[in-house]
Amino acid sequence: MKEKTSILVIGGGVAGIQASLDLADRGLRVYLVEETPSIGGRMAQLDKTFPTLDCSICILAPKMIECYRHPNITLLTYSEVENVSGSAGSFTVRIVRKPRFVDEAKCTGCGTCTQKCPAIVPNEFEMLLGDRKAIYMPLPQAVPRITTIDKDNCLYFTRGVCKICQKLCQAEAVDFDQAPEKITLNVAAIIVSTGFNLLDPSAIQEYGYGRYKNVVTSLELERLANASGPTGGHVTRPSDGNIPDNVAFIQCVGSRSLGRGVPYCSSACCMYATKEAILIKEHKPKSEVFVFHLDLRASGKGFQDFINRAKENWGVQYIRGRPGEILEDPRTKDLVIQFEHTVGREVRKLRVNMVVLCPAFIPQESNKNLSKKLGVKLDEYGFFEAKDPPIAPVDTNVPGIFTCGCCQGPKDIPESVTQASGAAARAIEVITITAHRRAQ
Amino acid sequence: MSNKMPCSPPENPQEIKVLRQLTKRSLDAKKLVYCDECGACTGSCPVAGILPTHFNPRVFLNKLSLEFANVLTDAGLWLCMMCYRCHKRCPHGLKPPEIFLLLRNMVIERGYLADAPAKLEEILEILRERIPLPLVYIWLCLRPCEEISKRSKFDSLVLDVLQRTLANSKKREVAPLPKTQKEKTAVIGSGPAGLTAAWELVKRGFPVTVFEALAEPGGMLRVGIPEHRLPKEVLDAEVAHIKELGVEIRTNTPIGKALSFNDLLEEEGYKAVFIATGAHKSRRLRIEGENMKGVVHALSLLRRANLQKQPRLGGKVGVVGGGDSAMDVAQTALRLGAQEVNILYRRSREEMPANPLEVKEAEGNGIKFHFLLAPKKILGKDKQVVGVECTQMKLGQPDESGRRRPIPIDDSSFIIELDTAIVAIGESSDISFLPKEVKATEWNTIAADPLTLETSMPGVFAGGDVVSGPASVVEAIAAGKRAAVSIQRYLKGGEAQSS
Ligand SMILES: Cc1cc2nc3c(=O)[nH]c(=O)nc-3n(C[C@H](O)[C@H](O)[C@H](O)COP(=O)(O)OP(=O)(O)OC[C@H]3O[C@@H](n4cnc5c(N)ncnc54)[C@H](O)[C@@H]3O)c2cc1C
Ligand SMILES: Cc1cc2nc3c(=O)[nH]c(=O)nc-3n(C[C@H](O)[C@H](O)[C@H](O)COP(=O)(O)OP(=O)(O)OC[C@H]3O[C@@H](n4cnc5c(N)ncnc54)[C@H](O)[C@@H]3O)c2cc1C
Ligand code: SF4
Ligand code: SF4
Ligand code: SF4
Ligand code: SF4
Numbered sequence: 001m002k003e004k005t006s007i008l009v010i011g012g013g014v015a016g017i018q019a020s021l022d023l024a025d026r027g028l029r030v031y032l033v034e035e036t037p038s039i040g041g042r043m044a045q046l047d048k049t050f051p052t053l054d055c056s057i058c059i060l061a062p063k064m065i066e067c068y069r070h071p072n073i074t075l076l077t078y079s080e081v082e083n084v085s086g087s088a089g090s091f092t093v094r095i096v097r098k099p100r101f102v103d104e105a106k107c108t109g110c111g112t113c114t115q116k117c118p119a120i121v122p123n124e125f126e127m128l129l130g131d132r133k134a135i136y137m138p139l140p141q142a143v144p145r146i147t148t149i150d151k152d153n154c155l156y157f158t159r160g161v162c163k164i165c166q167k168l169c170q171a172e173a174v175d176f177d178q179a180p181e182k183i184t185l186n187v188a189a190i191i192v193s194t195g196f197n198l199l200d201p202s203a204i205q206e207y208g209y210g211r212y213k214n215v216v217t218s219l220e221l222e223r224l225a226n227a228s229g230p231t232g233g234h235v236t237r238p239s240d241g242n243i244p245d246n247v248a249f250i251q252c253v254g255s256r257s258l259g260r261g262v263p264y265c266s267s268a269c270c271m272y273a274t275k276e277a278i279l280i281k282e283h284k285p286k287s288e289v290f291v292f293h294l295d296l297r298a299s300g301k302g303f304q305d306f307i308n309r310a311k312e313n314w315g316v317q318y319i320r321g322r323p324g325e326i327l328e329d330p331r332t333k334d335l336v337i338q339f340e341h342t343v344g345r346e347v348r349k350l351r352v353n354m355v356v357l358c359p360a361f362i363p364q365e366s367n368k369n370l371s372k373k374l375g376v377k378l379d380e381y382g383f384f385e386a387k388d389p390p391i392a393p394v395d396t397n398v399p400g401i402f403t404c405g406c407c408q409g410p411k412d413i414p415e416s417v418t419q420a421s422g423a424a425a426r427a428i429e430v431i432t433i434t435a436h437r438r439a440q
Numbered sequence: 441m442s443n444k445m446p447c448s449p450p451e452n453p454q455e456i457k458v459l460r461q462l463t464k465r466s467l468d469a470k471k472l473v474y475c476d477e478c479g480a481c482t483g484s485c486p487v488a489g490i491l492p493t494h495f496n497p498r499v500f501l502n503k504l505s506l507e508f509a510n511v512l513t514d515a516g517l518w519l520c521m522m523c524y525r526c527h528k529r530c531p532h533g534l535k536p537p538e539i540f541l542l543l544r545n546m547v548i549e550r551g552y553l554a555d556a557p558a559k560l561e562e563i564l565e566i567l568r569e570r571i572p573l574p575l576v577y578i579w580l581c582l583r584p585c586e587e588i589s590k591r592s593k594f595d596s597l598v599l600d601v602l603q604r605t606l607a608n609s610k611k612r613e614v615a616p617l618p619k620t621q622k623e624k625t626a627v628i629g630s631g632p633a634g635l636t637a638a639w640e641l642v643k644r645g646f647p648v649t650v651f652e653a654l655a656e657p658g659g660m661l662r663v664g665i666p667e668h669r670l671p672k673e674v675l676d677a678e679v680a681h682i683k684e685l686g687v688e689i690r691t692n693t694p695i696g697k698a699l700s701f702n703d704l705l706e707e708e709g710y711k712a713v714f715i716a717t718g719a720h721k722s723r724r725l726r727i728e729g730e731n732m733k734g735v736v737h738a739l740s741l742l743r744r745a746n747l748q749k750q751p752r753l754g755g756k757v758g759v760v761g762g763g764d765s766a767m768d769v770a771q772t773a774l775r776l777g778a779q780e781v782n783i784l785y786r787r788s789r790e791e792m793p794a795n796p797l798e799v800k801e802a803e804g805n806g807i808k809f810h811f812l813l814a815p816k817k818i819l820g821k822d823k824q825v826v827g828v829e830c831t832q833m834k835l836g837q838p839d840e841s842g843r844r845r846p847i848p849i850d851d852s853s854f855i856i857e858l859d860t861a862i863v864a865i866g867e868s869s870d871i872s873f874l875p876k877e878v879k880a881t882e883w884n885t886i887a888a889d890p891l892t893l894e895t896s897m898p899g900v901f902a903g904g905d906v907v908s909g910p911a912s913v914v915e916a917i918a919a920g921k922r923a924a925v926s927i928q929r930y931l932k933g934g935e936a937q938s939s
Contacts, residue, residue: 256531258533259530259531259532260531260533295476321478321479322478322479322531324480324481324483324485324526329889329890330881331879331889331896336890336891340479340482342477342482345492347483347489
């Protein structure tokens, strides 16, 4: 039988996962390259998703596992694209597999090593609110379920002592001599789904992120609300571990700003803030939750209804106004928000126990590099540019290379998934056409 | 009295159209269309904080497109303090103060306020009801300039009205207010925060004593802000009224020396204390040569100049720093006889914290600006300053303050010759006189609740620069007002205010 046609998917968030599954189900061979040790992306970090309030990882985990098990999908986690050449129908791609110092084939994911490793490191997956070890699995539902050694923090690599993990590992999977491995693939099409990042809100100095302990980001809140998160699902204040009586969300932090931050709307934050507001209410119905917003952007099916329910059923209070200043009470670490309620012209101050900032979605820093390798254009902000937004939204300027999800602009999960399926379908079309041409 | 309407806005629609276009052209109109009325400007504006019904920059900008003619007669037009905070907060970087400035000039120059003096009187009346320093406020806000009043219609008119009001104010006598309460409050510091708190408490019938370390009351209004920007007779007139109302001011009484903090509560029987001691220590450069003759710190020079002990400065002066004090001390140096004044700042123009209007004025007066250089060593001959060795800097990544951090360029040292070096790199507070029950923050300010101004010691409140770090007169006034409300609640039972 002829070798299956292959496709490369770069970025294993929900968009990359969906595209991979669609393609694999159609009988194509998929290489899914993910730069971190596990696939899952941002969605794996979320507690629940709007507007249905489904458990995020419960929806995503089966898809992640399916990617792992699917005979047509090869997962290349902890890997990066080094070089790309060729054109639609036949790209040659060189991929570097970074050494995880754990043999992927041998590790059983038992976790003995992570329990005993003495090196404690802030956990990126928990937005640094919790800890992990130098040998770690980024999340309980990691796919693949194997560990990775973080060389920069491992005592053996930094000081030449330890190797406890190696001694304890019954599968003899720990291999300190592992070297980067390069593999070359031939693929007919490429789908880019590298997702997004969040703006560091300390740039908006007056909101005090980084200076005031109880000012957190929305993504940090997702982890605080999550039962397997650093606080075991109790939304608590970082300063004292108390459960807040009142919480304020601040929308558009860095978004919709011509002067500083980014000029565009980040499109998902009005909705996810409403979701997070409800989560806080669910955890503690008596708490007061405020959402400071410009105008609420609820442009999807059922979205306005979701906001209405937040107001009516949950008593979430929406205040139209971008706060001008946040001050910390140095004694209680409470926060005083100075704002104008622009509906009604009231200039007021409000004391809350905790503030949640919803920062702008920004492009991944690595897009610049990747775009050069692929020859795909970035837009003025650094997102991947669509060839023709209205009629070819997932195509790029390079035939055979497609994009989906937040790597081409802010969007929510349903839209990311829709685009992913669209990109998969477009990739198949390209393959059919090139195969047809070749046959002629 | 004339029977003219106090204000006569342009009625001719054609003229309004022309005016609107003129305004738009002079502003960054392309940006104005992006104003989404988010309210960040108003939410951060210190004036909107104390005069919310009369001043709201967001609403004002909105009126600019909706009811332009009314904007020209709006009282709010005259209340902006030009602090530029709204500009720093506006997501689109709009500049409301420049819009106000432009319109103020337009209104006067084109004569749209037929009776401008009446308008100013109206503004002063609004202020008089709410704050104890209405004339100080309006002087700082309208910035009348004697030197240019000869050629500017605006300045001559404003100066004329203000001087007339000042003269009337001096003549006016106020009757003392009755003391209906017996609990005494001690206010430490007679700057705008302390004076406002005392005034508000006296208005509520409480006896108040203000303790001031210096020989004369007023805080930075007396010893910081230079005479050319705020004539001392304006301050004197207002302090006189505050005293007449029944506020006792004890000058030459530093707490911690003349009296201890605990004496106030234990010996003198004060039931509540408001600490408003400001930020009066000049930060030091901490480089070699800082103790030499010819090196002065900004606040000490300003203090000497303000207290009429006119020091003389000759030759070439260098001012290290880029804030408002640096601008004021540079302007003062010119007036004290310096031949040449140079400002040395370690970042670039964009990062300079000084008010852009002050910078423009300084440049207009021939003060030279040198950016991206940091003094490394002060050079002297026979213990007298002869120059300063500087390092050239470049800008790196933003630091905690959001401004780009200056990084020294290797082997870039050079020497600037100077006769006097003035250090103006910021002010900090001296709170060593306080008992340990009054907790400080890590920045050596007093830890106080931003809403109620309570400190960690019951009955003791704090506000103004000693809590916020160097800020502004309006913020100090706002703190004084808040303190009075909290102290009243404290003395009369019940909790301090919660919102
Ligand atoms: C706080 C918060 C709450 C949210 N809540 C909701 C919600 O309730 N409902 C909803 O619909 N949406 C929500 N969203 C939006 C949602 O997170 C995104 O729509 C979704 O995650 C986008 O998926 P993606 O696959 O495009 O990107 P990502 O999830 O960002 O995944 C991208 C993946 O690509 C990998 N990657 C990046 N660069 C490279 C590279 N160069 N090489 C290889 N791999 C790379 C990354 O490691 C990552 O795994 C929320 C967002 C935030 C910030
Ligand atoms: C050069 C300069 C120019 C400025 N220009 C402007 C301007 O144009 N517009 C503006 O809005 N703001 C300006 N400011 C800032 C403004 O002056 C201050 O923010 C404001 O005065 C602070 O008020 P305050 O009441 O907190 O303290 P201060 O005004 O500093 O008053 C504190 C008082 O407490 C006294 N004191 C200190 N310790 C003790 C003690 N132990 N016992 C008794 N008394 C004590 C001090 O002597 C002083 O009189 C300027 C500041 C400076 C330095
Ligand atoms: S060798 Fe490194 S990874 Fe292994 S247990 Fe020690 S510190 Fe942890
Ligand atoms: S989605 Fe809402 S919060 Fe997010 S940038 Fe747009 S308007 Fe602002
Ligand atoms: S902060 Fe800027 S955008 Fe917001 S209301 Fe004010 S001027 Fe308009
Ligand atoms: S410049 Fe200052 S006083 Fe004027 S509107 Fe802006 S924040 Fe308010």
